[in-house]
Amino acid sequence: MSSDLIIRGRNVVLRNSVERVSIHIANGVISSVGPFEQSIPGVEMIDVDDDSVVMPGLVDTHVHINSPGRTEWEGFESATLAAAAGGVTTLIDMPLNSIPATTSVAHFEKKLETAAGKCHVDLGFWGGVVPGNTSELAGMCEAGVVGFKCFLVPSGVDEFPHVTEADLREALPELSRLDSLLIVHAELPGPIDEHSGGGGDQKSYQTFLRSRPRAAEDEAVAMMIRLSREFDTRVHIVHLSSSDALPLIRKAQAAGVKITAETCPHYLHFAAESIGDGSTEFKCCPPIREGENREQLWRGLADGTIGTVVSDHSPCPASMKLPETGDFMHAWGGIASLQLRLPVVWTEAQGRGLSIPRISEWMCSGPAALVGLERSKGSIKVGADADLVIWSPAKRFEVKPEDLEHRHKISPYAGELLSGVVEKTFLRGRKIYDVATGHDEVSGQLIL
Numbered sequence: 026m027s028s029d030l031i032i033r034g035r036n037v038v039l040r041n042s043v044e045r046v047s048i049h050i051a052n053g054v055i056s057s058v059g060p061f062e063q064s065i066p067g068v069e070m071i072d073v074d075d076d077s078v079v080m081p082g083l084v085d086t087h088v089h090i091n092s093p094g095r096t097e098w099e100g101f102e103s104a105t106l107a108a109a110a111g112g113v114t115t116l117i118d119m120p121l122n123s124i125p126a127t128t129s130v131a132h133f134e135k136k137l138e139t140a141a142g143k144c145h146v147d148l149g150f151w152g153g154v155v156p157g158n159t160s161e162l163a164g165m166c167e168a169g170v171v172g173f174k175c176f177l178v179p180s181g182v183d184e185f186p187h188v189t190e191a192d193l194r195e196a197l198p199e200l201s202r203l204d205s206l207l208i209v210h211a212e213l214p215g216p217i218d219e220h221s222g223g224g225g226d227q228k229s230y231q232t233f234l235r236s237r238p239r240a241a242e243d244e245a246v247a248m249m250i251r252l253s254r255e256f257d258t259r260v261h262i263v264h265l266s267s268s269d270a271l272p273l274i275r276k277a278q279a280a281g282v283k284i285t286a287e288t289c290p291h292y293l294h295f296a297a298e299s300i301g302d303g304s305t306e307f308k309c310c311p312p313i314r315e316g317e318n319r320e321q322l323w324r325g326l327a328d329g330t331i332g333t334v335v336s337d338h339s340p341c342p343a344s345m346k347l348p349e350t351g352d353f354m355h356a357w358g359g360i361a362s363l364q365l366r367l368p369v370v371w372t373e374a375q376g377r378g379l380s381i382p383r384i385s386e387w388m389c390s391g392p393a394a395l396v397g398l399e400r401s402k403g404s405i406k407v408g409a410d411a412d413l414v415i416w417s418p419a420k421r422f423e424v425k426p427e428d429l430e431h432r433h434k435i436s437p438y439a440g441e442l443l444s445g446v447v448e449k450t451f452l453r454g455r456k457i458y459d460v461a462t463g464h465d466e467v468s469g470q471l472i473l
């Protein structure tokens with residue numbers, strides 16, 4: 026097959042190994058992965074240096090772009106620019122906190138209109154399951170959503186109400202019929218309500234942590250395992266924080282229940298013990314828990330119980346974090362980390378002796394497979410899109426808010442020293458980001 030670009034490197038991340046190979050690209054697709062020396066006269070060759078790794082472009086299946094309706098929180102342009110700078114080539118947008126929320130075909134069409142022509146990386150969409158919208162699910166599937174999200178507790182915005190078990194009993198048979206995937210914000214209101222009246226200093230992180238106990242997650246996960254088994258529906262637990270739920274998931278997976286789980290960089294990097302009073306930039310739901318919990322999450326990743334690490338990029342204007350009062354109980358819950366996922370996860374994985382092919386599995390091939398994009402995204406293999414990130418694992422940097430391309434610069438990572446610098450990002454064989462020269466024009470496509 027003819028090629029129009031060759032990228033060769035000494036550290037190219039293939040399925041389970043790092044190899045010295047050349048990647049031949051034709052019309053944006055990988056046409057061969059061959060010997061390092063294999064060049065073709067007249068074809069441009071990018072020779073990646075010894076210190077850099079060539080990995081599949083990252084896939085992030087958990088991103089809140091918040092547009093239309095709350096574009097002042099993020100928006101398609103700033104989100105996809107930050108993604109490209111973070112080595113991410115495919116995003117899947119959450120069905121909330123846009124207005125309207127993506128809970129009907131008509132609302133989905135508004136979303137598509139808003140996104141068109143603004144995206145610097147490829148972009149797919151989740152639909153939403155909310156009370157009473159079962160009749161919309163088939164239409165949204167047909168229009169191209171990759172699956173559906175629901176909340177079991179209030180979501181934080183009125184347009185996206187949470188579901189009860191009774192609602193799920195209506196939606197799950199339809200999702201099974203459509204062979205679609207349900208992703209679940211797994212906290213149940215019961216344990217949260219019990220603790221919310223507990224009082225305590227609202228500037229203290231411990232007060233907030235006590236208000237969202239592990240039991241809220243553990244009981245929700247147990248319920249979803251039960252329902253997944255009963256209706257034979259594929260269920261995925263988003264942003265797992267409570268490590269106490271791991272044994273439940275492990276056991277269900279071993280028994281053949283179609284349940285998977287993801288966690289997020291902040292649960293793998295921070296620990297509750299070190300979060301200072303009033304530091305509401307650390308607030309997210311479920312919360313960042315203790316250091317001991319974090320180590321259990323790493324074990325869950327290492328043994329495969331947790332299959333993916335995605336950002337849960339959930340930005341808001343800085344004022345919504347209530348910096349004046351530092352009130353954890355009323356500040357917006359959400360952490361923006363789209364651009365930082367690779368260095369945060371690599372910094373922590375490296376310290377635990379975990380390899381680059383493993384992080385590629387959690388951040389590239391795993392998320393791609395979750396949303397059915399495993400043929401085109403998340404792997405360096407013949408026939409896949411030539412989506413690549415070139416990065417330097419040994420280079421360290423300090424996170425400076427002004428370097429973040431997220432619309433709002435507030436970040437719990439400010440001042441952190443991380444390993445892993447993204448140097449170049451390629452989308453379908455075209456360089457869309459270079460740390461030296463910045464961004465290329467819009468060339469992202471909508472994935473439908």
Ligand SMILES: [Zn+2]
Pocket residue numbers: 087089119337338339
């Ligand atoms: Zn989220």
